Amino acid sequence: MKIAYLAESPADAAALAMLTEAILARKTEPVSHSGLRHRGWPTVRTVLPAVLKELHYHTDAEGFVLIVDSNGSPPHSKEHEQPNASERKCRLCQLRRIADDVRQNVRPRPTLPLLKIALGLAVPTIEAWLLCGADPHVTEAAWINGLKQGPMPYSKRGLKRKLYGTSHPSLDLETEVMMKAASRLAENLSSLEQLFAQGFGPLRDGLKSW
Numbered sequence: 620m621k622i623a624y625l626a627e628s629p630a631d632a633a634a635l636a637m638l639t640e641a642i643l644a645r646k647t648e649p650v651s652h653s654g655l656r657h658r659g660w661p662t663v664r665t666v667l668p669a670v671l672k673e674l675h676y677h678t679d680a681e682g683f684v685l686i687v688d689s690n691g692s693p694p695h696s697k698e699h700e701q702p703n704a705s706e707r708k709c710r711l712c713q714l715r716r717i718a719d720d721v722r723q724n725v726r727p728r729p730t731l732p733l734l735k736i737a738l739g740l741a742v743p744t745i746e747a748w749l750l751c752g753a754d755p756h757v758t759e760a761a762w763i764n765g766l767k768q769g770p771m772p773y774s775k776r777g778l779k780r781k782l783y784g785t786s787h788p789s790l791d792l793e794t795e796v797m798m799k800a801a802s803r804l805a806e807n808l809s810s811l812e813q814l815f816a817q818g819f820g821p822l823r824d825g826l827k828s829w
């Protein structure tokens with residue numbers, strides 16, 4: 620299956636591809652696109668419409684998978700999915716609104732169905748997902764509790780130190796460690812499903828609906 624990936628770094632995208640293949644239980648063939656040159660929030664949000672149109676009209680991509688880090692923004696919640704309840708500050712809700720808008724306004728593709736889309740939100744960063752099951756203190760609930768009543772259970776920099784052994788890993792080290800962690804999670808997604816349900820759940824459900 621031909622899939623385009625977008626995440627905040629090439630290492631993130633490689634880990635995302637491994638998780639996607641584990642969820643879909645099949646190999647995927649990556650499709651390149653101009654969005655790969657852009658990084659980080661809010662750039663991802665800004666380039667998303669153009670990336671989706673490019674993939675829709677100019678590539679044979681069947682699917683598009685995107686994750687962003689929540690950082691300090693509100694985590695996604697099921698309550699946002701009630702009619703007219705989408706949360707303005709939630710990055711997942713923002714990306715969904717953009718994707719829905721593009722999908723409603725593109726012409727049908729001559730030979731391919733509408734691009735399938737799956738979106739996820741790593742709370743607070745993809746390093747937390749990759750530490751899931753390896754460090755029992757790292758959970759979505761711990762972060763959400765911290766946001767509600769403080770203190771924060773860990774920092775983004777602290778998560779990097781836990782995962783890479785340094786808060787400033789080289790791209791090579793980052794990629795190597797991320798791939799190893801993603802392959803551990805790909806063996807068994809249940810801890811990620813349980814402990815990161817609000818941000819990983821939408822990604823899994825999106826992919827499962829393809």
Ligand SMILES: [Zn+2]
Pocket residue numbers: 694695696699705706709710711712
């Ligand atoms: Zn939301």
